[in-house]
Amino acid sequence: xxxxxxxxxxVPIGYYLFRLWRSTxxxxxxxxxxxxQAYGSGQGIIFAFWHGDLFGAACAGIRxxxxxxxxxxxxxxxxxxxxxxxxxxxxxxxVRGSSSKGALGGFLNLHDKLKTGENTALTLDGPRGPRYDAxxxxxxLAKTSGALIIPGAIRYSLRVKLKSWDRCEIPLPFSRCLVRxxxxxxxxxxxxxxxMEMIRKSLEKNLQEMKGTRA
Numbered sequence: 563x564x565x566x567x568x569x570x571x572x573v574p575i576g577y578y579l580f581r582l583w584r585s586t587x588x589x590x591x592x593x594x595x596x597x598x599q600a601y602g603s604g605q606g607i608i609f610a611f612w613h614g615d616l617f618g619a620a621c622a623g624i625r626x627x628x629x630x631x632x633x634x635x636x637x638x639x640x641x642x643x644x645x646x647x648x649x650x651x652x653x654x655x656x657v658r659g660s661s662s663k664g665a666l667g668g669f670l671n672l673h674d675k676l677k678t679g680e681n682t683a684l685t686l687d688g689p690r691g692p693r694y695d696a697x698x699x700x701x702x703l704a705k706t707s708g709a710l711i712i713p714g715a716i717r718y719s720l721r722v723k724l725k726s727w728d729r730c731e732i733p734l735p736f737s738r739c740l741v742r743x744x745x746x747x748x749x750x751x752x753x754x755x756x757x758m759e760m761i762r763k764s765l766e767k768n769l770q771e772m773k774g775t776r777a
Contacts, residue, residue: 573644577651584621586735593743597712600746601629606676606709610700610765611716612773613688613728618716618739623683624652631655632681635668655680669703676707686769691727694773696766701758705749713744713765715772742772 591597600607609632611619623632633655636642646656657675659668672682684703686696704711716731719738724730733739747765749758 573647573651576648580652583735584624586737587621587733588736588738589622589625589741590738591741591743596743596745600710600712603710604679606679606707607681608676608700608704608709608711609681609683609714610686610711610769611683611714612694612769613685613691614693614730615714615716615773616685616688616728616730617732618718618741619683619714620652621733621739622714622716622741624654626681627653630679630681631675632683633657633672633675634683635659635672657682669699672703673707676703676709682709686766687728693728694766694770696762696769698758698762701749701762701765704747705751705753705758708751711747711749711765713747713769713772715742715744715769715774716740717742717774744768744772 607630609619609623609626626632631654634649634657636646636649636656636658638658642658646658649656655675657668657671659666659671675682682703684700686700687693688697700711703709717740718731718733720734721731721737722734724732745768747761749761753761
């Protein structure tokens with residue numbers, strides 16, 4: 563009964579409330595030209611951001627999805643099915659899998675999407691943290707697919723910060739959302755473990771600086 567109500571009430575009602583809230587936000591970009599150049603390359607794009615920016619990234623992603631489809635990895639659980647339906651209702655594509663179940667299948671499906679020039683979005687420190695600690699998944703995905711990693715961090719003029727592990731920030735209605743775009747990151751197909759670790763650390767540092775978590 564719980565999931566029946568969630569599927570048939572929460573998803574449609576949540577969609578309209580989310581759409582109304584999203585329509586009040588003023589989304590602006592810093593270094594937008596970096597993203598436009600990546601689009602022009604014809605390569606797949608991996609949008610990389612911190613888990614705490616999830617809400618703002620979703621709003622920006624729905625707009626970008628109109629240019630080229632963005633596919634999101636969701637789990638195979640019932641909660642993952644709920645999220646999948648919500649994302650699809652907002653026009654985003656989904657691929658099922660997670661770090662604990664169906665990981666390889668999910669990775670391969672994202673790889674195939676990126677190879678054909680479509681996009682995905684990943685939280686570098688998700689789904690469980692530690693906060694601002696970049697995991698290697700995006701680096702491996704970029705290496706095997708030839709996709710570009712586009713780092714992004716979001717700052718809000720009006721927001722609330724949750725007490726969750728990621729200190730998730732939710733922009734308030736009519737907030738200005740500044741999406742800071744970093745330089746595209748390419749990973750060579752023959753990159754070895756040391757080179758990939760250097761790229762991971764550099765990406766982590768850059769995103770921390772873009773978010774304002776480093777001096």
